[in-house]
Amino acid sequence: MKSKTEIQNGIIKAVNAVRENNPMAGSITNTITINFVANAQLAVGGSAAMVYLPDEAEFLAKAGGAFYINVGGILPIYEQTLPLTAQVLHENQIPWVLDPVAIGIGEIRTKFLLQSKEFKPSIIRGNASEIIALAGLWELEGENKSNVRGVDSTDPVAAAKAAAVALAKWTGGAVAVSGETDLVTDGAVIAYSRGGSDLMKKITGSGCSLGGVAAVYAAEADPFTAALTATAIYNFAGRAAAQKAKGPGSFQVQFLDELHNVSAEDVANNPFEIEEV
Numbered sequence: 001m002k003s004k005t006e007i008q009n010g011i012i013k014a015v016n017a018v019r020e021n022n023p024m025a026g027s028i029t030n031t032i033t034i035n036f037v038a039n040a041q042l043a044v045g046g047s048a049a050m051v052y053l054p055d056e057a058e059f060l061a062k063a064g065g066a067f068y069i070n071v072g073g074i075l076p077i078y079e080q081t082l083p084l085t086a087q088v089l090h091e092n093q094i095p096w097v098l099d100p101v102a103i104g105i106g107e108i109r110t111k112f113l114l115q116s117k118e119f120k121p122s123i124i125r126g127n128a129s130e131i132i133a134l135a136g137l138w139e140l141e142g143e144n145k146s147n148v149r150g151v152d153s154t155d156p157v158a159a160a161k162a163a164a165v166a167l168a169k170w171t172g173g174a175v176a177v178s179g180e181t182d183l184v185t186d187g188a189v190i191a192y193s194r195g196g197s198d199l200m201k202k203i204t205g206s207g208c209s210l211g212g213v214a215a216v217y218a219a220e221a222d223p224f225t226a227a228l229t230a231t232a233i234y235n236f237a238g239r240a241a242a243q244k245a246k247g248p249g250s251f252q253v254q255f256l257d258e259l260h261n262v263s264a265e266d267v268a269n270n271p272f273e274i275e276e277v
């Protein structure tokens with residue numbers, strides 16, 4: 001198992017590499033939070049590009065260092081765009097992040113989330129209810145039954161531990177479960193990352209943008225390091241922004257500033273613990 005210091009050195013390298021190299025991570029993501037996702041990707045030093053159409057997504061997938069697929073807002077064309085893009089990413093071994101937002105609702109979303117099992121997302125990022133439901137849908141852990149009510153979690157992070165480990169073992173990548181204490185695993189090691197703020201649940205898209213930022217780091221680091229770096233920078237920036245914000249509105253603005261201004265060392269030193277699976 002990697003030591004905590006080795007993991008922290010990996011985080012420092014990932015934060016600095018993104019700031020130096022400005023990697024492009026294209027996205028297919030929901031139109032509710034699309035602007036916040038792009039702004040967060042830019043704030044950490046990445047380059048953002050959002051598309052909807054199959055040929056455009058295929059182009060961006062091949063042109064970028066990583067890609068982000070968030071199924072939060074499905075449009076009819078996504079029945080073609082999503083599987084084509086995931087297949088291209090898998091075949092070309094380009095790291096990609098899946099956020100299974102609102103899993104369990106609707107036919108196009110469900111069909112794609114089933115198909116995505118074979119396209120092995122490098123990072124799966126979701127709240128606890130979504131991670132539990134995806135492991136069930138893929139018949140890896142628990143029941144094939146979604147308790148997802150909408151886009152917000154109804155389960156604590158600890159309840160998603162077995163699901164997260166099972167998903168990571170299947171993909172060979174990493175899984176990040178968000179909540180009060182975030183859980184990140186590669187199926188062998190689990191990191192628990194602390195910080196953030198209640199205010200992150202009072203703005204829409206903190207989870208969506210976390211997935212987009214994880215994709216930016218995945219262009220420069222292995223899936224576990226990328227997922228943990230994104231989680232740690234979110235927990236640092238969320239805590240720091242909450243100390244200065246007057247409410248959700250000023251929090252959102254302050255949060256982007258903190259993502260941009262935090263040092264790589266402060267991200268690596270954001271509190272986390274590791275355990276072997």
Ligand SMILES: Nc1ncnc2c1ncn2[C@@H]1O[C@H](COP(=O)(O)OP(=O)(O)OP(=O)(O)O)[C@@H](O)[C@H]1O
Nearest residue numbers: 127178179180195196197198200205206207208234
């Ligand atoms: N109670 C909390 N305390 C501190 N931080 C939190 C809390 N709940 C969530 N967060 C942080 O908020 C961010 C988003 O997590 P959340 O679980 O709300 O995602 P989500 O439900 O997918 O969000 P969305 O779908 O609205 O984008 C993560 O960085 C997480 O650490």
Ligand SMILES: Cc1ncsc1CCO
Nearest residue numbers: 030032072073101151205
């Ligand atoms: C509010 C909302 N509805 C569909 S996606 C989304 C963004 C948070 O997941």
Ligand SMILES: [Mg+2]
Nearest residue numbers: 101151207208
């Ligand atoms: Mg979400």
